[in-house]
Amino acid sequence: MDIPYTVEVRRDTGLTNGKIGIWLFLASEVMLFGALFASYILIRTGAPTWPRGDTMLDVPLATLNTIILISSSVTMVMAWASLMRRRFETFRIYMGGTILLGLGFLVVKYFEYSAHFHEGALPHTNNFLAIYYTLTGLHGLHVLGGMVVNAYFWGPGAKLWKTNPVWFTNRVENAGLFWHFVDLVWIFLFPTLYLL
């Protein structure tokens, strides 16, 4: 049985089912990260002292990661715009760029984590590092998940373009919504953990 409303929109909602689905998923993600941000506030306000992030973490590397992730959001939206212009090869270039930038983000994060581990700064060291590893670790998993989905649409999933280009474009748009959300979370994580 075919999945309904993947190309044409439902009359009652004015949306495809995929679009509603991804936004409901993102709503649950807001609550997931929201709960962790609330934990951060609770732990920080309840602590007698709290270290400034820049005394324990590498701000230049995190700034580089911010630039990488924002750039990847642009390449992601450009990948979708390329499909809207029916330029499949351009889509492949932008989507490939998005995946590589995601990989770059994780590589930088690996160097950050490695440096902390060598210094003995582990999750059980103090509450700051516990919430730091929890938030950035969960965010990193989201980057990895987004990369897997994007790689699928860059590779095997792109076959759909030949048979149903509108459906494929809608799927890429939905993957983009998730990717931009991951970028959005980092925009708040960066100052919260590294600069305050």
Next chain:
Amino acid sequence: MTSDHATTSMTGDHAVDIDKHVRIYITVFVALMVLTIVTVTVSRFHLPVPLAVTVALIVAIIKGSLVACYFMHLISEKKLIYAVLALTGAFFIALMVLPVVTVHDGFWIH
């Protein structure tokens, strides 16, 4: 920019629209980069914590809004999406306020 628009845009009717959107994406990208520099620069002034938190949050909210409005196309979305996000926003605010009020003794219980 929603999926129903995708159907029509792919026919080439709205090619000019897409070009316009691409220009907006580039502008937003530049704005996000500038705001990132602002965030890092302000943090070097070592402002008092309440002021630093306020400034960092304001800049982050502006950056987040740009991503949500333009990259995620929320500036021209359907009502149902806004309704879902309004409900999510209400619960999110409750989540943020809850830990703050718990540290104020006697706020709830007099």
